[in-house]
Amino acid sequence: MDVRRDFPVLDKEDLAYLDTAATSLTPRRVLHRMDEYYVNYSANVHRGVYRLSHEATRLYEDARRAVAGFVNADADEIVFTRGASSALNLVAKAYEPEIGPGDEILISELEHHSNLLPWQQLAKRTGATLTYIPLTEEGRITVQALKSVLTRQTKLVAITHVSNVMGYETPVRELSALAHEKGATVIVDAAQSAPHMPLDVRRIDCDFLAFSSHKMLGPTGVGALYGKRRHLERLEPVEYGGDMVEETGLHDATWQKPPLKFETGTPPIAEVIGFGEAVRYLEELGLEAVREHEKQLAEYTLSQLDAMEGITVYNPTTDSGIVTFNIDGVHPHDVVTVLDQEGVSLRAGHHCAQLVMAFLNQTATLRASFYVYNDHSDVDRLVRGLQKARDFFAGFEEGLR
């Protein structure tokens, strides 16, 4: 995959950017497409009958079709939100009237805070029970584990598709089928899967699926919520205002059809247009090829780390381009500062997944995450940096003897 020169940051700086799981870099053509909006069609959407506004609306709805096609949904099943977090909160809020004491919500300790706290707080507010799907020793969600906790009381199952720390892929298709047998609704957090693998909501057959543009080569400020049409039609909106209303009276109002019903106010127009361009770019690369590329880099990294002394890897069986590890006895922040000097950008911390940290019995870890613009030389650079960091800090130990 030879795309580095599509990314202006990498053109400018000699950088091994290994923090895509936090946010991805942005290719020139996505930036270009957004500038094009501001320079050529700068106007609001869905309202104006003049040419600029009509053109802006067309580009906006084209992007919706592109994002819908990317996950094999219909355009009217895609709601644009501020990001995956907002999308997941939207679903939790919309289900509030349908959840009550006695109902059960299933989640897991693998979840990013954005797919944990909305359900935790929903349970708290409604009196529903929040139950954790037990993880395997390795830290995985399995069909077996879901079976062990799924009951007729289970109303919602909210699970991550790929864990942002462990890199494991959850068998969402099988879990969905199982959950549906009991009449439960399935919400999939695809923030770490949509950018990295072919994704088909019809095949998975989940009820909702959320992802963020900025993790998949698109701009910040926008994400998408896929929802099955009948849910989007039935559920009440959670934000009210311009663009989502059909007819306004003094004391009540009627709503537009989905997806507009859930898109209040002026949407992130330029961002949606950029998002559309990002998924087109990814489709051109081919999502199978993207997945394969990342897995190779992860495997190469694992083999290199395995050959190093003093490194603990927490997810040697990762299914994706995410590798999580620590240098023994050195705090990850200290490691990051050394790596930073070497031009390697890496994340240290709890990765917004404190329950995963608790599971690993760590307060913080290092995490390398790969994407289309990374290659073997980035891994080599990471490994050299880690050796340097390890040796540097080991030097102090000597002094302390």
Added chain:
Amino acid sequence: MDVRRDFPVLDKEDLAYLDTAATSLTPRRVLHRMDEYYVNYSANVHRGVYRLSHEATRLYEDARRAVAGFVNADADEIVFTRGASSALNLVAKAYEPEIGPGDEILISELEHHSNLLPWQQLAKRTGATLTYIPLTEEGRITVQALKSVLTRQTKLVAITHVSNVMGYETPVRELSALAHEKGATVIVDAAQSAPHMPLDVRRIDCDFLAFSSHKMLGPTGVGALYGKRRHLERLEPVEYGGDMVEETGLHDATWQKPPLKFETGTPPIAEVIGFGEAVRYLEELGLEAVREHEKQLAEYTLSQLDAMEGITVYNPTTDSGIVTFNIDGVHPHDVVTVLDQEGVSLRAGHHCAQLVMAFLNQTATLRASFYVYNDHSDVDRLVRGLQKARDFFAGFEEGLR
């Protein structure tokens, strides 16, 4: 005000853009600043300890200070949202636990749907009473009118600062003082004022104030909510997830301090940075000068329309750069198509303010709205276009006699 060449759309096209009240054009330096983020500091904020991420965080928080300074707030009183609509919904949601039957919410028929429906639905959900502040014959909200409906039961007063259809300025400072005497909380919709006049939240002394970046030369996808510190500290967040949580347990969690408490997930980073640049640009122009410029254009427009036959102006006493009118007997959409051919971009419709339309007894109107990049020649062009449209459609009447 000679700034047309700062705006790439106007450089490219010979355009009289008169739809700023819907969304403004974007100057080159704002676009440049956002590209700079994507090209130089493309990384997530608040989390990474490596250089790129630190730099992104610094730019993001600098922008917060800029936006805060713009309305004379402190930085930690500014919450970034998706836009004004989102900001107003946030306040309505956050107040839900504090509102109940017997409480009263005051709004007006002048409101944009985004400052109407959140309160209407809050009243519906909580059993509170929604009361309309009576408008004067001209369509204004006055201190007198507020007095006539304000009671000890009044909990919230949500009012527009400048109406997006009538262009009237509401005396928000006096209304706030009055409302506070009765212990009510005051929410100001500043979507149409913040872009166009000096604004000081300390002077107005409102409790909350909402505005959108895209209406004030900034990018789409971001807006700001000012809230008094003590409110932001007391209120519960409305969205949960990454970045807003302090400590996560299995069944409960603690929140960050405001404003982060209200900013869930990866924020619109590039957009916030662009927003910051937009307010800096406006401050350099000077908001007094901006207001004066627009008022002159509006007055010139009014005098020109007054001299024309067959035009009805609905807000001859507008306080701002907003002029709302119709050609008698011609539907505004038909007018817009003619104007569009003449390079004049104008809005026709209900302007997301159906109650104002009801007040005016119209289903739709034309609206011209001016900003820094407009000048007298734009008005002349509008007037010529209107004459053309009027005569064109009058021609058919002849044929029908």
Added chain:
Amino acid sequence: MKMQNLYRQIIMEHYKRPRNKGLLEDDRYVTEHIRNPSCGDDVTIQTLLADGVVKDIRHEGSGCSICCSSASVLSEVLKDKPLESALEVSRQYKGMLTGEDFDADLLEDAIAYQGVQDFPARIKCASIAWQAFESTVKAGDDDE
């Protein structure tokens, strides 16, 4: 000036003097109401179907000349046509608006809207009455 291609005399005539306007309180009619919230156009179409023939069409609403007139034109063009033919006219009409090939002969007076294709922002205005008509006959299907 292209304006004349959009605003034909016949369009303005139907706008000012609509035919078949006003709804009936008659259960045999199927009613469909469509709003175009982006611009406020508002159309209601009532269709009376009998023996597979469009016996009558009524309409009501408010909006621009393109939108309101098209409801009136539609009511004249489709009246007394077998349902299948009416739906075929509707298909041809949509094809015309979106710049596809179409059979001009079938369209009768609705051909007046040919100019709309050059004004993409107005295609919706010219479509919604026809869309409402289609819904009335589909809704009719469901009832059977």
Added chain:
Amino acid sequence: MKMQNLYRQIIMEHYKRPRNKGLLEDDRYVTEHIRNPSCGDDVTIQTLLADGVVKDIRHEGSGCSICCSSASVLSEVLKDKPLESALEVSRQYKGMLTGEDFDADLLEDAIAYQGVQDFPARIKCASIAWQAFESTVKAGDDDE
């Protein structure tokens, strides 16, 4: 390599062998807990103030070497100082981190953190223990 300017031996020594570590269950101490949620650093400082003098400082927490060591260094440097002098050291220390002028003599061992100013992403790590200390003595103020 600038790394040595950031990670001085004395810093790593305090990191590995912290002084005054462990909190006390003693009501006379004022306790302040600060988390840096962006990176997970977590520091608690306890201060015993008597007769306007910082009699004792304890600390506890987890985090990187810069953060944890600074709590230990702070506890040594400020102990037995009159409150005013302790706060002055804190001011000078903050000045040093942010690249302002500062009085090196006052800082004692805390001068070891001078290199942090070249690593803006780490300034917070070096600050939060001091920030917590300031809160303990301000909280103390409030109680009086």
